[in-house]
Amino acid sequence: METIVLPHLPDHHLQVCLFVKVHNAQFLRQQLLDGNVDFEYAFLDAAVLFSRQHVLAACFRAINDMLQDRLKSNNVHSEIVFSLSPNNNISESFRRFGVSETTTEILAIKVGNDQMQVEEHLRRHVEGQVVPFTNETLTGIRNEARIQKAYRVEISSDQADAFIIGSMALKGS
């Protein structure tokens, strides 16, 4: 569990937790679909995340869009998932970057709130093992093929990072 404060957004802390070997992805997904207010998180499929920077860039964009009243989705958490996508299709972004029934590695992000509460809640409801949110861990989980497909790149995401993050920034322009 980690609290990340993005430079220039001091009032919007990110509570971040990376889980592997998750069994109840379907349950978590259902909570989101039901709109369960206790489950206002961004649940990302960690297999398509290639670095911390990748995730943080999406978070910054989502929070900034929220502050500017430019959310395209329901809330800042769904916006984080949406921000990962290089195009404007919200449902597609959930299919690609959100959790599905078969997801086994999940990055959970909550904007704001206090760490203790979030941590406790997540540990209780996510059936999986917590691992540190580092680039090393992400590299181990990464599914290159899915990333390449999602961002239409042809080489390893390590070298495509600038292009991917740039594409995310340009989305919707």
Place this chain on the structure above:
Amino acid sequence: MTEPIPLPPSARSHLPVPFNTSPEPLELIAQGAESLLYKTTFLSPSQPAALKVRPVKKWRHPTLDKRLTRARILAEARVLVKLSGEGIAAGGGGRKVKDPKREGKGVGGMRVLVPGVLGLDWEGGWLVTEWIEGGTVKEAIYRVSRARTMGGSRVGVSGDDGVEELRGLLRKMGEVVGKLHACGVVHGDLTTSNMMLRPLTTIPDNSFESDGHDETSPQPSAPAPTLVQSQSTNSPNESLEGDLVLIDFGLATQSVSDEDRAVDLYVLERAFGSTHPREEELFACVLDAYAHGEGSGMNGKAGKTVIRKLEDVRMRGRKKSRTEHAVWFTGKGSIMPLRLLRGVDPVVLTRDALLPKGKGMSTTANVKAGDTFRVVSYCTRAAYPDYREYRWPAVLRREDLTS
């Protein structure tokens, strides 16, 4: 560089949200006509970044201002992302790979190094890119230039005073601009202050063959075994090694026209000549590498066409500095009386110059007042290798020109 004083939070009201309330360090680096440039952090406190803000121009009509700002920020960001995606994105941004062997070594190929876009708000009027470490190429050339003037004590392979190093740097420049143009981008403001020399001191990226280097072990600078041996003992500051990264794409456009590319080169030529007068004569290396360099994207017919266009462009600017230009023949164009040119414009003749009687001229001695011939093109003094030895205006032969 002296330690900069970061902008205190109280002096930030003119900045867009969220930067106006941010406690992060924000240091003003440059103030241009269109934008303000700050050094700050982004996404992580340890990630330095460049923030470019296009402030609201109150004297413009608000709708127009918003539209202009938006368009410019987007144009710049799009170009940067396009260049970041060269050779990577499916279809490489639409350009087919002409020469597979050029792309052979990993992503290296036609990639132009530019700062990556980290964040963007086109409505808010700001753009954040990676911070590029190192100094500008302008500073680097000044350093070498100073050392040369002060009796260059560098022990080079050929005992030179750093000229070879400079040539290498200029060739790099030519190749980089060649790659840029091959990507369908024209920079718009090519100067040596818009090029950074990033030291190769840490994690190797795609400047080397990408074969999955261990990212965590810092590698020393690329070995340059044949170059100046004593350089390796100097601090990285002294060397001209490093990646050449282009910055400031605020005036960039996506264009493949020869005219635009030629103007791009011309801007660089003039800027270089005025910023680095002592190195002006070396500029030919840039153009040579552009049109013939192995690493250039324009080393085929396309490059040749652009160079020819460049000659035309120079001709347009000719009237500004008459006495500096030599002129030579193609056989087209209008005939100008020599007496008009003599004393004003140096002229170059070719063997098959179209003289009234079909005579070919080869030396100054043969030319006399009253002779007429046709103007072909112009070159700058710098393109002529031994220009100092001639009394200008001079009559030169085309074969004697280097470019």
